[in-house]
Amino acid sequence: MRLRHPMERGVAELVLAGAPARGPRPARRPYRTWALAYAFVAPTVVLTVLFSLVPLAMLLWRSLYSGGVFDLAPEFVGLDNYARMLAEGGGHALGVTGVYTAGFIVLTMGAGLVLALLLNSGAPGVARLRAPFVIPLVVPVVATALIWANMFAPQFGLVNRLLSAVHLPQADFLSSPGLALVAVLTFGAWQFFGQNVVLYVAALKSVPRDVLDAASVDGAGAWRRFAHVQWPMMRRHTLLIWVVTTLTGLQTFTQIYVLTQGGPDGATQTALYYVYNEGFVQFDTGRANAMGVALFLLSLLITVTQIWLLGRVDRAR
């Protein structure tokens, strides 16, 4: 459900919250309390070091060495892997990822906001309609990807049947370089937008009722209440939603794996698919690691931007 990745959520929140202040030492049996505390934090700390920090160090280190699975004596090659990665498909993959992510943000945040406003409009019964939007998010992506592959299929697929019903030319969406990314993006947005509906509904609920009522009393219509009250008061939420959406878009994989395998001719090869393909299909781990580092730096950049913007939003209050 690409709730994607709660592991990457709210990073700025966490950093801004800062580390716990060191409190006064407990007076009674401090050593036994310490032992218990270390035992309690040990699983999280040890496993984070072993399965996040160690692989990250391996990634950074090995991205500077020649490598392939069959390369028994890796040599230091400096930034050569990066140069090869960018020249041999990686630069293109980063471009595809950028286009995909931009489209993904616009579609899912736009649809999320509009639908949240509709759900929040106070029309009888609509508040309960939030639940259906969660469904695409929680069912297995491989299964829904197969459904969309079927709908995009030539001739008997639903989309082509609709096209011929209205006398438009048919197309082989997933095999056409121009249309494949649009098809993958359509599916990706369908799969994820429910999350932004849920989050924007929560954001709208956080706007105090009396502020909205006061605006109504002053004669503000629905649009002005949105533009001058709700939207500015949701800036913090919008920022957090943007971060989650961007990180999800950047790491799009399963959609591509099932629908196009990066094809046709690299048209849907995203950064993460590139890492997978180089690392596990072509066995060029040098290029794969270089792109892994690029992905790490991109998500770090988004996190840093988030922290910076959150700081500005909070100071503006």
Next chain:
Amino acid sequence: MRASLIARRSVVYLLLGLAVLIVAFPLVWMAVSALKTDAEIINPAAPLWPRDPQWSNIGRALAQAPFGRWFLNTAIFGVAATAGQLASGLLAGYAFALLDFPAKRLLFMVALSGLMVPFSAIIVPMSQLLGDLGWLNTYQGLIVPNIASALGAFLFRQFFLGTPRELGEAARIDGASELRVFFEVYAPLARPVVAALAIILFLQNWNNFLFPLIVVNTTEMAVLSQGLSVFQSQFTTQYNLIMAASLITIVPVLLVAVAAQRHIIEGITLGALD
């Protein structure tokens, strides 16, 4: 005024109805495609609704691949990883919030650093590491690397920071050990957070595709999503069977999702905005 309200509400219902239709239609398409005959499914002129629903397609799909085994693998992975994430997060969150110990600040930073390293960036070294450990194609290889949950530790810490310290002090004065203070005083308070997180983490583990993909490459250790993708590559043109197989994997999740929708919505909000 009244007429404009009715007009506005009609637009609201119309747009929401359209959106629900867009969400639901692919699932309906899956169900009707799964029930078509081999001839109907590839006939562009066949009616959308199958003339004679082929319920046997579901049995045919099930017979073609070890779905039972894949289901079991996914359940073992989903339950164990979720339990591990909840337990490790609960313990660490409690210690970081309510216990004092040397190097707390540093260890908290280490625990949170997991959030800065997206799994997708490290898939290649991760698979090499698990290979070195001899953990490829094993349950521990699937489960153990997923147990540390920075988000869980953070959310539980936030929760415990909001609980009164006096509760623990009172129990300690009554002679309770530190372990009892945790298990009998504080841990039960966290039940609502556990409920909201449990379902969302479970669904995430259940649907995880990329992680099993780099850890498992045998049919008997595959999870459902992987198995489904293998099934698709073997029966590329048997679209009705592929849709029947998708149906098999979607329905159990759909039932869980409908039953637990309130917790799911809470969990999504908790993870992203709080």
